[in-house]
Amino acid sequence: MNADVVVVGTGFFGLTVAERLASAGRRVLMVERRDHLGGNAYSEAEPTTGIEVHRYGAHLFHTSNERVWEYVNRFTAFTDYRHRVYTTHRGEVYPMPINLGTINQFFRSSHGPEAARALLAEQAAELGDRTPANLDEQGVRLIGRPLYEAFIRGYTAKQWQTDPRELPASIISRLPVRYTYDNRYFNDRYEGLPVDGYTAWLERMADHPNIEVRLSTDFFDDAQPVSKAAVVGQVPVVYTGPVDRYFDFAEGELSWRTLDFEQEVLDVGDFQGTSVMNYADEDTPFTRILEFRHFHPERDYPRDRTVVVREFSRFAQRTDEPYYPVNTPEDRERLLRYRELMTAEPDVHFGGRLGTYQYLDMHMAIGSALSMVDNQLTA
Numbered sequence: 309m310n311a312d313v314v315v316v317g318t319g320f321f322g323l324t325v326a327e328r329l330a331s332a333g334r335r336v337l338m339v340e341r342r343d344h345l346g347g348n349a350y351s352e353a354e355p356t357t358g359i360e361v362h363r364y365g366a367h368l369f370h371t372s373n374e375r376v377w378e379y380v381n382r383f384t385a386f387t388d389y390r391h392r393v394y395t396t397h398r399g400e401v402y403p404m405p406i407n408l409g410t411i412n413q414f415f416r417s418s419h420g421p422e423a424a425r426a427l428l429a430e431q432a433a434e435l436g437d438r439t440p441a442n443l444d445e446q447g448v449r450l451i452g453r454p455l456y457e458a459f460i461r462g463y464t465a466k467q468w469q470t471d472p473r474e475l476p477a478s479i480i481s482r483l484p485v486r487y488t489y490d491n492r493y494f495n496d497r498y499e500g501l502p503v504d505g506y507t508a509w510l511e512r513m514a515d516h517p518n519i520e521v522r523l524s525t526d527f528f529d530d531a532q533p534v535s536k537a538a539v540v541g542q543v544p545v546v547y548t549g550p551v552d553r554y555f556d557f558a559e560g561e562l563s564w565r566t567l568d569f570e571q572e573v574l575d576v577g578d579f580q581g582t583s584v585m586n587y588a589d590e591d592t593p594f595t596r597i598l599e600f601r602h603f604h605p606e607r608d609y610p611r612d613r614t615v616v617v618r619e620f621s622r623f624a625q626r627t628d629e630p631y632y633p634v635n636t637p638e639d640r641e642r643l644l645r646y647r648e649l650m651t652a653e654p655d656v657h658f659g660g661r662l663g664t665y666q667y668l669d670m671h672m673a674i675g676s677a678l679s680m681v682d683n684q685l686t687a
């Protein structure tokens with residue numbers, strides 16, 4: 309094989325490692341199971357409207373990490389998109405995350421920051437000194453019952469397909485409340501969307517004479533020449549697929565939640581006036597509706613049609629796309645046992661959200677890939 313390093317998976321983690329090593333003169337062979345590169349940040353134009361749709365869920369780039377910001381700007385410019393989310397509860401629309409606007413609209417009040425803080429503190433004191441026994445009580449303890457039941461309870465029940473009284477309190481450690489009218493979703497210093505779309509950005513990262521990408525190639529398919537059986541022990545491997553799959557599920561399966569997307573092209577120029585509308589109530593089966601044209605108001609999209617995607621959340625089966633780690637106590641124990649198995653594979657470097665069983669934002673995946681290159685692959 310004509311490569312110094314094999315990288316399994318072409319998401320942001322794998323691409324960052326590949327690009328850095330290729331720029332340092334190493335020949336990198338990337339294998340990707342899907343028929344496109346880019347991992348979950350991949351996007352494509354909906355064919356009848358040209359509207360860019362993120363195939364694996366909405367991706368908003370944001371970071372406060374200077375090194376990551378400098379690095380990503382080598383491959384793309386960013387728009388000045390600022391993410392804002394709204395939520396529908398009992399037929400009324402409120403700004404999210406919960407802020408002074410949400411509070412005053414909900415309570416039909418005109419509180420300033422101090423009065424709002426005092427109101428929530430009083431409502432949150434309902435449990436007294438008792439330690440919350442479940443997620444429901446934890447929600448009440450954090451923001452008081454009225455706001456918790458309106459905005460968090462139903463949404464969380466839909467996300468987890470479970471009554472919050474049956475869920476552990478540890479799922480939520482904090483619920484952000486802003487005592488200002490600022491409803492920008494992210495607090496990071498830098499934010500924006502790639503001007504030419506995610507796929508152009510991802511393809512530029514792989515566009516290097518020292519990088520070869522083989523699509524539709526599964527690392528565990530022994531019939532192809534870059535399989536686990538053929539390469540481990542021959543060259544260093546950076547593996548960004550699921551860690552339990554690598555070890556043939558020897559310590560059991562790690563659990564994930566997945567999402568189902570229902571995409572529709574509508575004959576209206578604007579369906580909801582914003583990019584993301586959450587649905588807080590349990591009687592609406594989906595968690596949110598994305599309207600992709602609003603991610604790029606600067607683009608010349610058709611004025612008479614729009615693309616919307618309804619998002620449904622559920623527990624993943626082995627054949628589903630793994631999206632969010634469930635992270636039960638059993639999962640954490642299994643992960644520790646997998647970490648022990650990893651130490652017996654010194655030539656395989658596990659990274660990314662699947663390889664470490666961790667939810668990582670894009671900037672975190674890129675930042676940890678840069679660190680892996682520094683500390684493990686070029687040190």
Ligand code: FDA
Pocket residue numbers: 316317318319320321322339340341342345346347348349364365366367368369370525526527528548549550567630631632659660661662668669670671673
């Ligand atoms: P990623 O999953 O992207 O890539 C792994 C790759 O490995 C995949 O392409 C997969 O096909 C491949 N692979 C797996 N097994 C293989 C095998 N056996 N052989 C070959 N290839 C294999 N972040 C953010 O900053 N802002 C946001 O708004 C969002 N939004 C968001 C929404 C949803 C629904 C999810 C699930 C995630 C986000 N993210 C996000 C997180 C973002 O998707 C994440 O940071 C990156 O995908 C991480 O990149 P990785 O390379 O780690 O994994």
